[in-house]
Amino acid sequence: MSSATLPLPQQCLSREALPALRTHLLSPHWSEPRIGIVHLGIGNFHRAHQALYTEEAMLAAGGDWGICGVTLQGDVGKRDALMAQQGLYGVVERGPQGAQVTVVRALCEVLAMPADAPALFARLADPLVRIVSLTVTEKGYCRDPKTGDVDLDDPAVAHDLAHPRAPRTVPGILTAALRARRDAPNGQPFTVLSCDNLSHNGAALRQVVCSFARQLDTALADWIAVEVAFPSTMVDRIVPATTDAERATVAEQLGYRDDVPVPCEPFRQWVIEDRFPRGRPAWDAVGAQLVDDVTPFELAKLRMLNGTHSTLAYLSMLGGFATIDAAIADPAMRNLIHTLMTEEIAPTLSVPASFDLLGYRDALLARYANPALKHRCAQIAMDGSQKLPPRLLATIAARIEAGKPYRRLALAVAAWMTFLRAHADDGTRYEISDPLADRLTALAASAQGEPRALMDALLGVREVFDAGLAGHDAFRATLYDALRLLREKGARGAIAALQ
Known part of the structure; x- marks a missing residue:
C-alpha cells in the first residue's frame, strides 16, 4: 500500500x-x-x-x-x-x-x-x-x-x-x-x-x-x-x-x-x-x-517562463506528455525549449545588468525537470485565449519589429490552435477549459483539420489576435508552415524537425 x-x-x-x-x-x-x-x-x-x-x-x-x-x-x-x-x-x-x-x-x-x-x-x-x-x-x-x-x-x-x-x-x-x-x-x-x-x-x-x-x-x-x-x-x-x-x-x-x-x-x-x-x-x-519599476522582471518572467510553459503545455497535450518534468526529460523537447529561450525570447528583453538571462534560462530548465513536482500540462493549458497575447504574441511582435525569425514561437501558437481540436495526436481526448471554449472549439471543428482553414478561423478571434498581427503576411506564412508541420508530423515530429 x-x-x-x-x-x-x-x-x-x-x-x-x-x-x-x-x-x-x-x-x-x-x-x-x-x-x-x-x-x-x-x-x-x-x-x-x-x-x-x-x-x-x-x-x-x-x-x-x-x-x-x-x-x-x-x-x-x-x-x-x-x-x-x-x-x-x-x-x-x-x-x-x-x-x-x-x-x-x-x-x-x-x-x-x-x-x-x-x-x-x-x-x-x-x-x-x-x-x-x-x-x-x-x-x-x-x-x-x-x-x-x-x-x-x-x-x-x-x-x-x-x-x-x-x-x-x-x-x-x-x-x-x-x-x-x-x-x-x-x-x-x-x-x-x-x-x-x-x-x-x-x-x-x-x-x-x-x-x-x-x-x-x-x-x-x-x-x-x-x-x-x-x-x-x-x-x-x-x-x-x-x-x-x-x-x-x-x-x-x-x-x-x-x-x-x-x-x-x-x-x-x-x-x-x-x-x-x-x-x-x-x-x-x-x-x-x-x-521602482517591475516591468523588466515582469517581461522576463512572462516571456521566458510563462511563454515556454505554454509552449510545453500545448505541445505536450498533443504529443502525450502528461507533466512538465516528463516533457522536458525528452531530449528533443528540451533542446527546443532551450533554443527558444536563447535565440527567440531572450533577445527581446532589456533587463538590469545584474539580471543574468542565460542563468535564468538554465534555472528554468532545472525547475521544469524537478521530478517531484508533477505539474500537469493540462493545468497550464487552461485559459489559453487570455494567456497567448502576453506570453507568446507580444514576443512574436517584438521579433517582427526587430526583423528576426520566430519559427519556434510560431510552433507554440500553432500548437495552441491545434490543441483546440480537443484530442492528442494518438486520439486521446481532453477537455478545453477556456472562457471562449465553445467558440474556439467550434471554429477549430469547422476547419476539419485543414491548416489554412484553422489559421484563418482562429486569427479572426480579436480577443486573442489583433488585426495588425493577424494580417501580417510573414506571420501568416510562418504560422501556416507550423500548422502544416503539426498536421503532417504530429507534435513530436514537429519538435524533431525544428532541432
Whole structure:
C-alpha cells in the first residue's frame, strides 16, 4: 500500500496542535496578528507564495498583517475546510531531495462569496485593513482586452452595475469597498495589490476599477484614480493542484490530517513596485524585491517562463506528455525549449545588468525537470485565449519589429490552435477549459483539420489576435508552415524537425 492510500489521521491541524509541530513552523515564536490584508482568490498560489512571505515578514519585523482569504466562486467547501483547521495548512515543498512541510499561520479568516458578503464588506471597511491583494487569474478582472476597461458586455459586470451594493465581480467588489472607505470619517483607502500574471497588473487593475466606477459615479472614479495605490508586481513559483499525495505527506510528517495542503517547488520570487501609502509588511526583509519599476522582471518572467510553459503545455497535450518534468526529460523537447529561450525570447528583453538571462534560462530548465513536482500540462493549458497575447504574441511582435525569425514561437501558437481540436495526436481526448471554449472549439471543428482553414478561423478571434498581427503576411506564412508541420508530423515530429 502506497503512502498516498494509507488512512489519514483523524485529528486535523489546529492552533492547539502547534506546540507539537515546532519543527514544521517557520519559528516557534508567534503573536496572533490582527487582520491587515484581505486577499481575493484564496487559491493554492497565494497560500504557497504571498501568505508565506507575509508570515515571514511578520516574524522578521512584526505588524498586524494577518490575512482574510476570500473565495469568489461560492466555494464554501474550501472555506469550511480551512476554517475547520483554524486557517492552518501545510506547504509541501517538493524538491529533488524530497518533501518538506511547513505549517503556515498567517491566514486568520476565510470567507466565501456570495454567502459571506456582509462579513466581507465589514472586513473591507475596517481601517485596520490596509492592503487588498488578488490572485484571481486574468479572467477575474472582467477586462475588455481591446480597451483595457471593464467589459460592459460581461453579464456579471452588468449585474454589478445594476446591483452596486451586492457585487459579485472583482471590479464591483473593489468599487463598493472603496466607496465605503471614501465615505468613512477618516476617508482612508486601502492599497490594491494585484499578484496575477497580467502585464502591468497594477495599472491594468486600476483601469478596470476606475472604468467600472465611472459607470456609477464619476466623482468616485476620480477619487480612486487619485487616492488609491495600485502597485504592480511580478510573482513566480510553480504551484500545482493539490493531490492525495500531499495529504499523505503531511499526515506522515506531522501526524495530523490536513485536507487543504499546497504543493510547490523550492524556488520563489516576488518583485513589487514599492507604493504603499498606508504601509506594508516587511516583505523586503524576507527575500522579496521592492523596486521602482517591475516591468523588466515582469517581461522576463512572462516571456521566458510563462511563454515556454505554454509552449510545453500545448505541445505536450498533443504529443502525450502528461507533466512538465516528463516533457522536458525528452531530449528533443528540451533542446527546443532551450533554443527558444536563447535565440527567440531572450533577445527581446532589456533587463538590469545584474539580471543574468542565460542563468535564468538554465534555472528554468532545472525547475521544469524537478521530478517531484508533477505539474500537469493540462493545468497550464487552461485559459489559453487570455494567456497567448502576453506570453507568446507580444514576443512574436517584438521579433517582427526587430526583423528576426520566430519559427519556434510560431510552433507554440500553432500548437495552441491545434490543441483546440480537443484530442492528442494518438486520439486521446481532453477537455478545453477556456472562457471562449465553445467558440474556439467550434471554429477549430469547422476547419476539419485543414491548416489554412484553422489559421484563418482562429486569427479572426480579436480577443486573442489583433488585426495588425493577424494580417501580417510573414506571420501568416510562418504560422501556416507550423500548422502544416503539426498536421503532417504530429507534435513530436514537429519538435524533431525544428532541432
